[in-house]
């Protein structure tokens with residue numbers, strides 16, 4: 001051991017370097033994940049490892065659907081650079097300040113702010129810091145956050161643009177009101193789990209026969225809520241909806257997802273037609289940025305609910321969607337918003353506005369990450385399961401060291417330390433684009 005190594009040994013645990021990986025899965029071959037807007041996605045992770053000297057590494061990612069993943073990787077490198085040399089205890093001591101450090105660099109901020117590729121990159125890095133924190137404490141992230149005192153939890157959120165809708169002191173009071181049943185709710189989650197719905201059977205690129213057989217398999221597995229894709233040809237949408245409704249019967253829940261393909265009036269007209277299949281919600285009926293458009297659609301299609309969020313790029317957008325009565329269902333995404341801190345801000349606002357949070361998941365790694373936040377929502381924030389279901393998609397879980405587990409249509413609590421996002425080393429290697437053996441051959 002040389003003298004340099006001796007000095008390094010005595011340094012407090014710190015982030016020594018990072019590595020970024022462009023990992024892509026060729027899901028377009030089977031049209032898994034296909035919808036009216038995203039016709040042939042290759043589910044991809046822009047994946048980062050924060051390498052810690054003297055502690056556990058942190059793994060994180062953001063999600064894309066293929067081309068452009070390399071742009072996220074470049075942005076992740078720019079953001080992760082801000083952390084090199086930082087002592088991990090310092091980062092953990094004030095995770096609210098750490099969030100601001102990662103999202104608030106005065107030069108990088110210009111490329112957002114808080115939106116687009118730079119915010120996806122911030123999500124990847126913040127998810128990695130939370131993974132590192134969970135592993136450092138030996139706890140799964142959901143338990144770590146749900147176990148926080150109200151003021152600590154509220155201090156995670158950047159309130160600058162949110163406090164006109166919900167002030168931090170009111171948020172603390174609301175969490176204090178919920179504190180009494182926390183233990184019981186934690187126990188309930190560990191025994192029963194969190195209710196879920198499946199999208200696996202309803203992708204747009206699947207044949208009618210494939211949809212029918214997947215629906216039957218999902219029914220046999222105990223699922224009660226099903227999402228299908230719409231937004232293609234209206235006749236095709238109606239035919240597929242009729243098949244699905246006849247398979248699941250009148251009492252189970254059917255959700256529809258148009259993935260932004262309609263204009264505002266078109267959404268209203270088309271949902272008038274699809275209403276005969278009794279959808280519970282219509283998701284992304286139009287542009288994710290059109291707050292007033294969503295409000296108009298929501299008024300016109302009620303009692304069908306309007307859901308959105310997988311492309312809602314920050315908490316400020318969610319605030320306005322809520323203030324404008326534009327959404328009935330809030331679909332936060334753990335790779336679109338910048339990690340648990342920002343999601344928590346949205347969950348706290350949703351609780352105040354009495355809007356159920358039914359997160360977006362699926363893709364690759366999204367279920368692994370977001371499940372933690374749904375457990376937090378029920379245990380500590382909303383204390384409510386009414387009208388709440390967390391998305392589940394049955395693809396690519398076996399690439400993770402701590403994959404999600406579901407039973408009878410419920411997510412079971414992860415028990416391993418961290419954020420469940422660590423991918424198997426050989427999966428990273430094989431699926432790295434374009435050099436991994438899956439892509440090179």
Ligand SMILES: C[C@H](O)[C@@H](O)[C@@H](O)[C@H](O)C(=O)O
Pocket residue numbers: 032033034035038041065199257259310360361362363391
């Ligand atoms: C391209 C993706 O698979 C989307 O279709 C998917 O995220 C979808 O919108 C969903 O709600 O699961």
Ligand SMILES: [Mg+2]
Pocket residue numbers: 257259283284310
């Ligand atoms: Mg969707």
